[in-house]
Amino acid sequence: MTKYVLCRPEGGINDMLCQIGICIRYCLKFDRVLVIDSANTNVFAEPFGRYFTIHYPRLKLEPDPEAFLKLAEVKRLTLFPDTAKLRHDGWPFPPPDKKYRTSEYMVCRESKANHEADVIVHHFPGGGRPDPKLLRSIRLTADYARTIALRWRSMPKPYVGVHVRNTDYKSDPEVIAPIIRRYQHPVYLATDSADAQRLVKAMGHQKVWTSPIPDFGGNAIHKTPVSVEEKSRLNRLALEDLIMLGLAEKVYVSNPHSGFSDLAKSLNAKQSMVIDWFDREHVGTSFILKLRLNWLRNMLLRVLRH
16 A cells, blocks of 8 residues: 655745655655645745656655645545644644654654554654755746746846845844945845845945845744735745856855755755756756856856956
């Protein structure tokens, strides 16, 4: 009988990828099918498959999480841990109970053994470095690849990427001021902070591009409750920022402890991998060629200007 891992990856984008990678390794070890149920999480609250597909070697992946949940309900599939639910019921995450945080629901991280249950529920946050094989196996969906391609085409090149994290993770936006002043060519500013956007605008740099984010008074954008439509818009912008940073000439960050910042720098250092996220059938061969030529130019400019 087919057995599953129901992965609900909580946290920001980097945390999500880390948790998915943990679940992938567990599935491969114990021959289980992976179900990525990011739609039923508190933070991302949208289907992972709306933006990405995964082509991981030997991995069995359920393409339709909602269909799986309905099937599991009908068949009354058994769950582990026994307090788990097939559908997330909206309690604040993570709950304060220490036992829950250290043992239950992080099964794929902690357990070295398989379980008899049909479905293992792994619902947990946690960062670090995502599995490199996972990053290499990601592909953008057709719709989202075209969205990113349109944004990248509209951005003057070459451009420097800057990420300022200054809400739940605090940093001094002034850290990036010397970068803005030094590079008078185009700058792509990715940030969760409206204050950082205002600071950069006040500097008078004429070639700064940034995303239209809301001002939540210093609260983290990805953790603030919003409408379904606004959540989708913010997720798209955050992922767009990540990929645009990955394709930049160089990335500078204000907080080295931010998972998003670390991921952006890692992707930027492996720019050819980010280019592979785009399918030629979705964006065209000429666009892929432009990305690769831009990558070669970026490597040269890093030597000359950074």
